[in-house]
Amino acid sequence: MVAFQAGRGAPASLAMPTLARLDQNAAPGVRYFSGIATYARSFRLPKGWKKGQPLWLDLGEVHDIAQVTVNGQDLGTQWHAPYRFDLGSAVHNGTNAIQVRVANSWVNRLIGDAQPGATKVTWTAIPTYNADAPLRPSGLVGPVTLGTTR
Numbered sequence: 001m002v003a004f005q006a007g008r009g010a011p012a013s014l015a016m017p018t019l020a021r022l023d024q025n026a027a028p029g030v031r032y033f034s035g036i037a038t039y040a041r042s043f044r045l046p047k048g049w050k051k052g053q054p055l056w057l058d059l060g061e062v063h064d065i066a067q068v069t070v071n072g073q074d075l076g077t078q079w080h081a082p083y084r085f086d087l088g089s090a091v092h093n094g095t096n097a098i099q100v101r102v103a104n105s106w107v108n109r110l111i112g113d114a115q116p117g118a119t120k121v122t123w124t125a126i127p128t129y130n131a132d133a134p135l136r137p138s139g140l141v142g143p144v145t146l147g148t149t150r
Contacts, residue, residue, distance in 0.1 A: 001016070008035040019039075032112025034105060036102065041098055045096070057144070060144055061142060065103045068100050071096055071097055073089070075087065
């Protein structure tokens with residue numbers, strides 16, 4: 001599940017069976033979204049993992065900044081590749097909850113606002129992007145992996 005920051009033109013949430021770039025989504029509210037998208041999922045520990053051992057989450061491709069929270073514990077923010085986080089201190093036996101908050105720039109929203117007939121979501125004193133400008137990659141793309149080795 002992906003939840004979108006309110007007031008940015010996107011739906012409140014979207015079920016994504018597989019990770020994909022937001023800027024390639026068919027829905028204009030998602031395609032032109034700029035802000036924070038929160039990806040949520042639960043997972044179980046991999047077999048063989050022992051308490052106290054590092055457990056590495058690698059987010060793969062991210063556009064642009066990622067913050068990871070596991071079981072309510074903030075594990076930090078990464079703004080460049082590799083997007084890796086050690087979850088070892090935050091996980092427990094059974095089901096674990098993970099949230100990945102991904103923020104992108106406002107370029108795609110400015111391009112969306114320039115579309116013919118669009119309801120404007122942002123404001124800028126000087127229009128800097130035309131409707132035909134290329135969109136910037138956005139969102140959590142992956143592949144996301146979890147393992148005991150870095």
